[in-house]
Amino acid sequence: MGEKKKKIVKTIKIDLDKCNGCRACEVVCSAFHATPKYSSNNPARSRIRVIRDPLRDVYLPVYAGEYTKAECTGRDKYVMDGKEYDECDFCRASCPSRDAFKEPDSGLPLKCDMCEDDPPQEKPLCVQWCLNDALTYEEREEEVEEEVKPEDVEIGLESMVAKYGLQKVIDTIARISKKE
Amino acid sequence: MRYAETGYNLEIDLSRGNIERVETDPRDTELYLGGLGTNAKILWDRVPPETEPFSPNNLLIFSTGLLVGTPATGANRTIVTTYSPQTLLMGYSMMGGFWAPELKYAGYDKVIFRGKSSNLIYVWINNDKVEIRDASHLRGKGAIETAELIRQELKEPNAQVAAIGLAGENRVYMASIEQGRSSASRLGLGAVMGDKGIKAIAVRGTKDINLARPAEFVELCNEVLKYIKFRNENPILNVMTILQGLGSPQEMLHTDEKWHTENFMWGNARVRRKDFWNKEVEQKWKETQEMVRTRLISCYNCPMKCGAIISVPGLSTYMMKCFSKLTYAMAAFVDDLDFGFRIAQRATEYGVDGFSTPQIMAFAFELKEAAILTDADFEGCPSDNEGKFYWLLDRIVRREGIGDILANGSYWAAKQIGKGAEEYAHNNIKKHEQLPLKLGMLNPVYFLMYATGEKANITQIEGNFPQAPFSAMEERQEFVKDWIQVPDEKFKQYFLDWEMRGERSNPYYPTVDMSVDIVEWQEMMHYIDDALGVCAGLSSFPYKPPYHIHNYPRFISSATGFDMDEEGLKKVYRRNRNLVRAINVRRGLRRADEKPPEDHWKKRFPELEEKLLDAYYKFKGWNNDGIPTKETLHELGMDYIAEDFLERGILTNNEGTPGKEVSA
Numbered sequence: 063m064g065e066k067k068k069k070i071v072k073t074i075k076i077d078l079d080k081c082n083g084c085r086a087c088e089v090v091c092s093a094f095h096a097t098p099k100y101s102s103n104n105p106a107r108s109r110i111r112v113i114r115d116p117l118r119d120v121y122l123p124v125y126a127g128e129y130t131k132a133e134c135t136g137r138d139k140y141v142m143d144g145k146e147y148d149e150c151d152f153c154r155a156s157c158p159s160r161d162a163f164k165e166p167d168s169g170l171p172l173k174c175d176m177c178e179d180d181p182p183q184e185k186p187l188c189v190q191w192c193l194n195d196a197l198t199y200e201e202r203e204e205e206v207e208e209e210v211k212p213e214d215v216e217i218g219l220e221s222m223v224a225k226y227g228l229q230k231v232i233d234t235i236a237r238i239s240k241k242e
Numbered sequence: 243m244r245y246a247e248t249g250y251n252l253e254i255d256l257s258r259g260n261i262e263r264v265e266t267d268p269r270d271t272e273l274y275l276g277g278l279g280t281n282a283k284i285l286w287d288r289v290p291p292e293t294e295p296f297s298p299n300n301l302l303i304f305s306t307g308l309l310v311g312t313p314a315t316g317a318n319r320t321i322v323t324t325y326s327p328q329t330l331l332m333g334y335s336m337m338g339g340f341w342a343p344e345l346k347y348a349g350y351d352k353v354i355f356r357g358k359s360s361n362l363i364y365v366w367i368n369n370d371k372v373e374i375r376d377a378s379h380l381r382g383k384g385a386i387e388t389a390e391l392i393r394q395e396l397k398e399p400n401a402q403v404a405a406i407g408l409a410g411e412n413r414v415y416m417a418s419i420e421q422g423r424s425s426a427s428r429l430g431l432g433a434v435m436g437d438k439g440i441k442a443i444a445v446r447g448t449k450d451i452n453l454a455r456p457a458e459f460v461e462l463c464n465e466v467l468k469y470i471k472f473r474n475e476n477p478i479l480n481v482m483t484i485l486q487g488l489g490s491p492q493e494m495l496h497t498d499e500k501w502h503t504e505n506f507m508w509g510n511a512r513v514r515r516k517d518f519w520n521k522e523v524e525q526k527w528k529e530t531q532e533m534v535r536t537r538l539i540s541c542y543n544c545p546m547k548c549g550a551i552i553s554v555p556g557l558s559t560y561m562m563k564c565f566s567k568l569t570y571a572m573a574a575f576v577d578d579l580d581f582g583f584r585i586a587q588r589a590t591e592y593g594v595d596g597f598s599t600p601q602i603m604a605f606a607f608e609l610k611e612a613a614i615l616t617d618a619d620f621e622g623c624p625s626d627n628e629g630k631f632y633w634l635l636d637r638i639v640r641r642e643g644i645g646d647i648l649a650n651g652s653y654w655a656a657k658q659i660g661k662g663a664e665e666y667a668h669n670n671i672k673k674h675e676q677l678p679l680k681l682g683m684l685n686p687v688y689f690l691m692y693a694t695g696e697k698a699n700i701t702q703i704e705g706n707f708p709q710a711p712f713s714a715m716e717e718r719q720e721f722v723k724d725w726i727q728v729p730d731e732k733f734k735q736y737f738l739d740w741e742m743r744g745e746r747s748n749p750y751y752p753t754v755d756m757s758v759d760i761v762e763w764q765e766m767m768h769y770i771d772d773a774l775g776v777c778a779g780l781s782s783f784p785y786k787p788p789y790h791i792h793n794y795p796r797f798i799s800s801a802t803g804f805d806m807d808e809e810g811l812k813k814v815y816r817r818n819r820n821l822v823r824a825i826n827v828r829r830g831l832r833r834a835d836e837k838p839p840e841d842h843w844k845k846r847f848p849e850l851e852e853k854l855l856d857a858y859y860k861f862k863g864w865n866n867d868g869i870p871t872k873e874t875l876h877e878l879g880m881d882y883i884a885e886d887f888l889e890r891g892i893l894t895n896n897e898g899t900p901g902k903e904v905s906a
Binding site for chain 2: 105
């Protein structure tokens, strides 16, 4: 079993009802992440996007998360409070199914880094620039297990063996271990 | 590299179907900044004054402001410029929203249309790819509906669309250009767009906007945000609710309409209903507004919430701002706010100006009552107040029957109708309908702003100096204490000494010279905003705004990299002010045109009014007919205007004698 550790998790609380849809978060995010800092801005490079559909009252800020090579099957609709959202709207992934969270020229994926900076910023810039408090910064203490359970590895390997055959998995592991 | 601006305009010739990306002269940016300033320069250079508004040679310019697309809060305005079919003068109207920043990110500072398309088209600007597309399937569609259909058709939910409705297609003089929660409504720009055959312009841009000195610029932005926060937490006391905060008047937030309903005029800008507002109305109107208002919303990169999403049961959703919720209801004498929201929905889809249109309809019904228009003109018109307004609105935007005449605005309609109808078109300045406000005592500052404003709309001229004196000295002292926005300390004294009654009160105080000073300040801020594309709601319109003459030069110089100080910026303002005036002078504008409606104030002072105009012109460096002199133009580096004036006989080499008359 892994060791339990206490860890500060940086989070942003998003209050959809308070969003006025101005996209200041996108502006300052793209400016902060420009090189040199603030030298340019371009919301298409932002790591936060406001999914905006005024006529249906959809105002949904969402942050860039992990890159994924393949698109998922999530095309369902969520109806909340009488408003219809695409399942995609809530997803943080930089994925082939949409152009959000990718550098517009290179296509390279973007990911929110909570405005890592030296000296550190008090809060991410998007939060600082959201005067309507739709975005608020919160630090939470969480207990996490650092190590991966061996059983998980076994489950994973078993499914690989089932799919590709034992010999292929052994060969692959041998090749990977040589590289390392 | 060009900073803050892209350095390119998109030139689209609709007659030939030609599209070009043209590099602009950076020198023009230094001289005129951008937005209104460079639009005016283009209009002066390229559109001769003889050009009719509906001529293919007239240009229709959609411009961003210099700071649009930078992180500067509230820099999101689109400045649309052309010759107005309504006033025949230079028409420039602006809109907030999201369109201008998108255009900048697509890589253009302006889109300049010339010529005419033979069929209805829309333009799709997607970064470097620009297409003229058929829009015949969008004919007759509502402005908001059109934007939605285009986004779906292009599969581009992030495209920003500026569109006209039926009114623009039919060249109705009050036609607006609608875009999200904003519209460029005044002076008939939508009619020129329709005349050119443009149903809409859709834009999507994913390029960078660069800053010359980024760290300094963002520091300034942070100061502005901090000040906005401070002002939101510290409303100004002693003034009516809608003037206490920043932004455009917070008509979507507030439901207390005692001031508008009891001080603004009902019907055709004539009837004041001093006891209209009571508990029952207050309760009912509050309920209505809160029921239809889904969310308070903003324009691009602005924390204010001046607009709202409006969903009236049974009607398609639209967006609204300022006080068009009241204009139709008050013009129609309908005491139910629900009607205001319902008819505004239809009017927004048709794409008409919410200020002029209701007044023109009220004007028409007055003419009917006076038997100048006949029952035959209104055949099929319902008799109830609500029904008849819907009926007439439908006729106007389709130019059917009497609607065809009214679609030219009350000034031209009255001329065409004759039989004394002119008397009823009583609320116009420079042929254009004004706010339905009728007051007692002449206010010298407002007299000048109404008379001389090139925008022909008081809300785009008035601003930072209080509209009326405060009664108690302590209140005044409190107000001036942290009044950092004043260009000069003397303004504080003007305000401290301004009394409600007695010697130091309207109309003789502020004195003539003080009035000119005050107007200069208000105008200066509006002209700078309109060149930078910053919303007046954060600068020239409210009291104590975050942007002012002291921080603007640093914004401009850190954004663009060129030197700019207060003196330099004031000179740019004067250049733009004179350029806009020169364009209108060349179109025939003269002193005789510069007058507020006869009945705007009950107490008028002809002698004082002449003195005010004399002093204003003198201060501006204009001759007594309101024409910039050779010396003034030379000082501003605009000899090209003086030469043109001399050639046309507008100025003579013999300074002081007015040149020949040109009729507008």
